[in-house]
Amino acid sequence: MTPVLEVRDLHKVFGDLTAVDGISFSVNEGEIYGFLGPNGAGKTTSISMICGLLPPTEGEVLVMGLSIAEDPRGVKRLLGVVPQEVAVYEELSARMNLEFWGGIYGLKGKALRERVNGLLAQVGLDDRAAEPVKNFSGGMKRRLNLAMGLVHDPQLILLDEPTVGIDPQARHKILDIVKQIAADGRTVLYTTHYLEEAEDLCDRLAIIDHGSILAEGTVAELKAKLGEGSLLTVQGGFKAPELAAAAGAVAGLQPVEIIDGRGMLVVGRDGPGVSNALSGLFQAGLAFDDITIKEPNLEDLFLNLTGRELRD
Ligand SMILES: Nc1ncnc2c1ncn2[C@@H]1O[C@H](COP(=O)(O)OP(=O)(O)OP(=O)(O)O)[C@@H](O)[C@H]1O
Ligand SMILES: [Mg+2]
Known part of the structure; x- marks a missing residue:
């Protein structure tokens, strides 16, 4: 065409x-x-x-x-x-x-x-x-x-x-x-x-x-190309070592902060993808009652590429 x-x-x-x-x-x-x-x-x-x-x-x-x-x-x-x-x-x-x-x-x-x-x-x-x-x-x-x-x-x-x-x-x-x-x-x-x-x-x-x-x-595509990865936050009735062990079993999933009941993890851009990362955590049998996923921001990407803000 x-x-x-x-x-x-x-x-x-x-x-x-x-x-x-x-x-x-x-x-x-x-x-x-x-x-x-x-x-x-x-x-x-x-x-x-x-x-x-x-x-x-x-x-x-x-x-x-x-x-x-x-x-x-x-x-x-x-x-x-x-x-x-x-x-x-x-x-x-x-x-x-x-x-x-x-x-x-x-x-x-x-x-x-x-x-x-x-x-x-x-x-x-x-x-x-x-x-x-x-x-x-x-x-x-x-x-x-x-x-x-x-x-x-x-x-x-x-x-x-x-x-x-x-x-x-x-x-x-x-x-x-x-x-x-x-x-x-x-x-x-x-x-x-x-x-x-x-x-x-x-x-x-x-x-x-x-x-x-x-x-x-x-x-x-732009976010995937240049973002750091998605930020995954999970909360639930688990202990810190349990989540750390579960996360450790998923390649490409990096813990940022893990405490009892709460964890922040980055799904690296060459990593497993958010849904695979999540199913890896579920397989470990952890109980989550709240999950949030934050995608990398285009603003960060822009700053990264150009070294300046979009607005004056
Ligand atoms: N007729 C012209 N003569 C000389 N320089 C020019 C001319 N037109 C544009 N420029 C310069 O070319 C560059 C690009 O300008 P342009 O107007 O295309 O930017 P822009 O992306 O549309 O910006 P803005 O968001 O401010 O509208 C600027 O440095 C501008 O000063
Ligand atoms: Mg213009």
């Missing part, structure tokens, strides 16, 4: 600064692919090259097999961009903004009206459609900005940090809309510096910093 988006060895140099330093990845139909990186990582520069706004210094972008360098108009019809900065006309209503934008893509008459009505409903602005956008909250403007990128029903949607500066509830709405877009079979490239969003939303993600992809995969 041809990927919806294929990026090959993309570079962008601004004078002395290499903003994007050889990025390659591909995204399949219906996937949400995340670009997770701190300020200045090269997310927007990459998006700008992928959508044809900025010519790459080197490298290639293919959308459904079409090269953006060879067929920019063809590619632009296939993709929709939701820029990091909200770009709407404040004096116009939400409906007029969408009609204007749809007109640019050649929609008119009934088709345009129906499309705009559908989008207003999709982003939950149908009851405020007639008001000037300057009355809108930040979250509402973000939702309109999102709808503008969808007006020509693109196959691939590029979203550049669409939830920055809005409250958690408004963010939640945006994430739901993005999930729905992918469920409808559209493909999404989503940049963010919020770990929770990347975890919640993305099928796969790339951790990017200084213009390079440092790691790529599903959230589980």
Whole structure:
């Protein structure tokens, strides 16, 4: 299957600064692919090259097999961009903004009206459609900005940090809309510096910093690749030596702290896996009345890879 988006060895140099330093990845139909990186990582520069706004210094972008360098108009019809900065006309209503934008893509008459009505409903602005956008909250403007990128029903949607500066509830709405877009079979490239969003939303993600992809995969793959292992905490009516003996019999299970009635153990990433570790402990006949498993945190992983926090 041809990927919806294929990026090959993309570079962008601004004078002395290499903003994007050889990025390659591909995204399949219906996937949400995340670009997770701190300020200045090269997310927007990459998006700008992928959508044809900025010519790459080197490298290639293919959308459904079409090269953006060879067929920019063809590619632009296939993709929709939701820029990091909200770009709407404040004096116009939400409906007029969408009609204007749809007109640019050649929609008119009934088709345009129906499309705009559908989008207003999709982003939950149908009851405020007639008001000037300057009355809108930040979250509402973000939702309109999102709808503008969808007006020509693109196959691939590029979203550049669409939830920055809005409250958690408004963010939640945006994430739901993005999930729905992918469920409808559209493909999404989503940049963010919020770990929770990347975890919640993305099928796969790339951790990017200084213009390079440092790691790529599903959230589980990334954690498995770089995490220390899962932390298993058990409680029950056992004595410390009993648990120590049981844990000692399971290869790859390392005790962190064991006292009477309670133990903390790490299931190493090359170890037996959490369920095997647990069944090993059960086989020893210990009675547990509480078990918790804490997975390694992406934040730790990010810090580990980049030596810095995601947020400023
Ligand atoms: N037009 C430009 N001219 C010179 N340098 C630029 C230009 N655009 C971006 N840069 C630089 O390229 C680097 C990457 O910037 P970019 O905007 O792609 O980062 P980002 O990951 O989107 O960051 P943020 O999370 O802050 O939006 C930064 O160091 C930035 O200053
Ligand atoms: Mg940016």
